Amino acid sequence: MNTHKLLVEGIGDQAFFRILLKNMGYAHVDICPPKSVGAKGDGIDNLLTILPELLDSISSNAETKLGIVLDADYPREQENNSHGYQARREKVLKELVDRQYVLDSMTGSTQWQGEILQHTDGLSPVGIWIMPDHFSDGMIEDFWLSCIADGVRKSLLDSHVDKSITELLEDEQFNAQEILFSPIHQAKVRFETWLNWQKKPSTNDKKHECYRRLTAACAFRDGWFDPNHPNIRALTHWLTRVFQ
Known part of the structure; x- marks a missing residue:
């Protein structure tokens, strides 16, 4: 059973991260859209729905390493808005904090490079990256466009x-x-x-x-993205922290 997992929103994200992680030397990481880990379908709603169950399942395996990548999306004019970077971050953090995860002491100075949460009982940490850059509203397409x-x-x-x-x-x-x-x-x-x-x-x-x-994934593989763009470098730095 592969204990290194990256939870993403869909198969397009999966294909991109498959090539990126392979280039980084982490081809062993299992990149999981929600449907592949038991959700009814893919997308942000299914990711957020399956996340509590996935976190509970990995708590029994101290060797598990988990990264979570999701879109911030944009705030909308509606009551109890669940869109936007701050709202998405708070929702995911709540699920982790409820399971005794705490923010890494280094996070304060590197928040815009993703975040790592440590478990109080010594379980493997969990990483969070909210697209496009872990501090702005938007989505993975904004990340790709910038690169x-x-x-x-x-x-x-x-x-x-x-x-x-x-x-x-x-x-x-x-x-x-x-x-x-x-x-x-x-x-x-x-x-x-x-x-x-x-x-x-x-x-x-x-x-x-x-x-x-x-x-x-094709664009990245064929050099249409700048591999040294600050956003790609920040993302790869976070992935290294999660899976090294």
Whole structure:
């Protein structure tokens, strides 16, 4: 049984972290969308639902190492808002504190590089990273967008994708029909539009992650992201702290 687990929101995140962790030398880490560990489906709601059960199950194995990656999302105008970095962090911390986890003494100076919680009975620590950067509202697509390497691909986003999206948002005819995406999902639209304007890498391998469609995993593997971007370096530093 693999005792090194990274809980993520879905299969797109899983594919990205699979390549990232392999490059770091942590290919043994089991990257788990919620459905793979017993939830009814994937996504943030299922992750938060399955988290208490998963934490209870690992408490019986002192060798378990667990990292949790979830989106902050954006606050919405509604009562008892559960969206946004602060709300998401407080919700996850409560589940951990209720199970005798406490913040690492080093966390205060490195909070924006993810967090590590230690267990009062000496169980393995648990790491938390809230996308995009563990202090801002947003989602993993914001993280990916920030890491696009400088050059033609970055210019494509800045000069063409963003221009097209802005023009669409300002088009009264489209807005009147209420068929446009929600503003809180603009990062998803920006990233997917940018990604699908790229030429797909040539491969005849049907098992290749880029054979059917382009993903963030493809972008990272083929060097479209800057591996030395501060956000990637911060994330890899946190992953090292969790799984070393």
